[in-house]
Amino acid sequence: MKQLIMCGKNSVLEAIKSKLQIQLIYLSKKENIKLIPKEYKIEIKDQSFMDQLTKENHQGFIALIEPIQFKDINYLISKKPQTTLLLDHIQDPHNLGAIIRTANAAGIKDLILPKENAASINETVLKIASGGIVGMNIYRVNSLSATISKLQKNGFWAYATVLDEKALPHTQVSYNDPSIIIVGNEGTGVSKSVLSVVDQTVYIKQYGNVQSLNVSVATGIILFDLVSRNESE
Secondary structure: OOOEEEEOHHHHHHHHHOOOOEEEEEEOOHHHHHHOOOOOOEEEOOHHHHHHHOOOOOOOEEEEEOOOOOOOHHHHHHHOOOEEEEEOOOOOHHHHHHHHHHHHHOOOOEEEEEOOOOOOOOHHHHHHHOOOOOOOEEEEEOOHHHHHHHHHHOOOEEEEEOOOOOOEEHHHOOOOOOEEEEEOEOOOEOOHHHHOOOOEEEEOOOOOOOOOOOHHHHHHHHHHHHHHHHHHO
16 A cells, blocks of 8 residues: 655644554654654654655655555454444545544444545545544455445345435434444445445435535434434433
């Protein structure tokens, strides 16, 4: 996987605060060493070296982040968490980062992503996630529908969010555990191949004149509703 780089003073300090796995920190000025905890490896480099490393405005601060280690789906099957989040080809890295941050806040620790035609976990995602990726088990799969079917055979239940008032309102859904919450692409929603294998479609009832919610907002509504129910049981 491509080396992840965080650039800029605030971004590097936030990466440290968020406990991202940092391999090495480059600084252009020795006096900035005092800003970095002693346990981190630091190298002082000149401006030209840092400019060659990135085209972004690094402000003399660059952190090399450990590549994300993806889990095998069989680990999820053996783990059987109460709730797993599956993202069906989310394109915008800002949305992906916001969803990861929201999922972390809701206590979700397992996330399934497709390998192709979706936003990858890059510097933007890490920045927006604001540490939410720490402790998250991430699974990348070739086929979402085949993965869902495999999980269902191992006791999982799949629930897909849709823009369809014929679906069951999310407040009326009785979730079975372990559950997979499926959120669709920003433009086209959950794909037909995925919808063909889910156990239940779920709809967020809206009261205004907007046609849809931002995908990260919709994800938050579903996840926190589910969490509140689990706590009350």
